[in-house]
Amino acid sequence: MNKFIKTFGLLLFAFSTFGSSPSWGKQIQLPVIPNAKFDVTKYGASISSADNAEDIQKAINACSDAGGGSVVIPAGTYMCGPLMMKNHVNLYVSKGAMLKMLPYGKGNGIEPNTFPNNGTQNKYPHFIGGQNVHDIMVSGEGTIDGQGAEWWKIIRDKSVPDIKRGCIIRWENCKRMEIKDITLQNSPNVHITIGKGCTDATITHVTIKAPNDSPNTDGIDTWAPNIDISYCNISTGDDNVAMDRESANITIKHCKFGFGHGCSIGSFTTNVNNVLVDSCDFKNTTSGIRMKSNRGRGGSEQNITYSNITMDGVKFPIFIASYYPKPPKEASDADQACSVDDKTPGWKDITIRNVKATNCANNLFIWGLPELHVSNILLENVNIESKKGITINYADNVNIKNSKFSVADKYIIQIFKSTVSGLN
Numbered sequence: 145m146n147k148f149i150k151t152f153g154l155l156l157f158a159f160s161t162f163g164s165s166p167s168w169g170k171q172i173q174l175p176v177i178p179n180a181k182f183d184v185t186k187y188g189a190s191i192s193s194a195d196n197a198e199d200i201q202k203a204i205n206a207c208s209d210a211g212g213g214s215v216v217i218p219a220g221t222y223m224c225g226p227l228m229m230k231n232h233v234n235l236y237v238s239k240g241a242m243l244k245m246l247p248y249g250k251g252n253g254i255e256p257n258t259f260p261n262n263g264t265q266n267k268y269p270h271f272i273g274g275q276n277v278h279d280i281m282v283s284g285e286g287t288i289d290g291q292g293a294e295w296w297k298i299i300r301d302k303s304v305p306d307i308k309r310g311c312i313i314r315w316e317n318c319k320r321m322e323i324k325d326i327t328l329q330n331s332p333n334v335h336i337t338i339g340k341g342c343t344d345a346t347i348t349h350v351t352i353k354a355p356n357d358s359p360n361t362d363g364i365d366t367w368a369p370n371i372d373i374s375y376c377n378i379s380t381g382d383d384n385v386a387m388d389r390e391s392a393n394i395t396i397k398h399c400k401f402g403f404g405h406g407c408s409i410g411s412f413t414t415n416v417n418n419v420l421v422d423s424c425d426f427k428n429t430t431s432g433i434r435m436k437s438n439r440g441r442g443g444s445e446q447n448i449t450y451s452n453i454t455m456d457g458v459k460f461p462i463f464i465a466s467y468y469p470k471p472p473k474e475a476s477d478a479d480q481a482c483s484v485d486d487k488t489p490g491w492k493d494i495t496i497r498n499v500k501a502t503n504c505a506n507n508l509f510i511w512g513l514p515e516l517h518v519s520n521i522l523l524e525n526v527n528i529e530s531k532k533g534i535t536i537n538y539a540d541n542v543n544i545k546n547s548k549f550s551v552a553d554k555y556i557i558q559i560f561k562s563t564v565s566g567l568n
């Protein structure tokens with residue numbers, strides 16, 4: 145009996161402190177990369193070449209065919225078109241090296257020395273792609289530059305309708321992936337996407353940066369389970385991190401977020417669960433803790449924890465909404481309930497603990513749906529200083545403990561069809 149009590153007590157303790165456990169107890173598998181090295185200059189790549197894609201791809205292919213290893217980009221600037229990763233390959237960008245994506249061209253990539261399309265006008269491949277491969281890695285102390293400025297310009301002025309821009313890194317249906325130590329900047333679109341069908345990705349000590357007005361330049365997007373993100377520094381023009389559909393068993397720790405739209409979940413949120421964001425710092429982000437979805441985009445969003453968070457100058461420190469991109473102007477009975485199906489977002493079992501947010505424009509914001517409320521939210525030791533007040537609509541069992549919400553300007557509390565305890 146004593147042994148049973150001891151074991152049960154340990155289980156209870158583990159459950160109560162799950163915020164400190166990596167990936168909810170699942171060990172993320174790292175890629176297996178042999179020690180062999182393949183210098184791209186031995187395959188014809190050079191800093192004087194207008195496009196090194198063919199030669200670097202030769203090195204990647206030879207590396208994989210030989211059983212794997214590191215494809216080394218030595219110091220210098222290398223212009224390059226799209227590349228495809230192969231099994232057991234680490235693309236290593238050395239200190240002092242820059243791998244530079246070919247620029248956007250006026251001829252849909254047909255113009256010499258510009259980024260080629262993928263055979264369809266205005267649809268472009270990803271810079272470092274991967275499909276149905278395993279044990280792949282991008283690392284090194286160098287920089288990968290997406291040269292995004294011209295791409296952003298045509299998005300802003302809408303001069304090329306329906307253009308499909310690539311990511312710097314996007315992998316689909318891949319297993320055992322790692323990205324570490326590298327700097328990524330100025331992507332035409334998202335910087336890193338761990339796409340559909342993937343599993344087991346580790347992203348650590350990565351710096352990602354793009355101007356705060358650059359469109360759709362998310363730092364890291366996930367569409368797959370079993371991902372660890374740690375010690376990253378991300379400032380972009382869109383979500384710093386976005387966890388989308390099928391993102392389960394996700395751990396994000398010890399990251400610094402500058403400008404951007406926050407460490408977000410959504411807006412596609414079906415089967416997003418077991419998410420831990422811990423020990424992260426936000427500075428001048430648009431949002432901090434951000435959960436966003438809409439009818440037809442969600443279903444089964446649960447077991448989500450944000451803990452040990454600091455924020456300064458964040459517009460929306462805590463934002464949970466089942467309306468995307470914008471909630472209604474006001475909550476009222478005129479907002480008619482719809483039928484609930486498997487794509488109705490239903491946020492539940494959310495813990496937000498140990499948060500200190502100063503110089504914020506807004507305060508706590510929670511807005512569910514009339515047909516499916518946000519439910520079971522614990523806010524413990526949350527302290528927010530803001531100009532404006534609190535909004536809680538269509539939410540059940542919002543439990544506030546040992547928390548303080550200080551409002552300097554408009555102390556308005558809007559609570560509609562919600563059950564809230566502990567709010568002073």
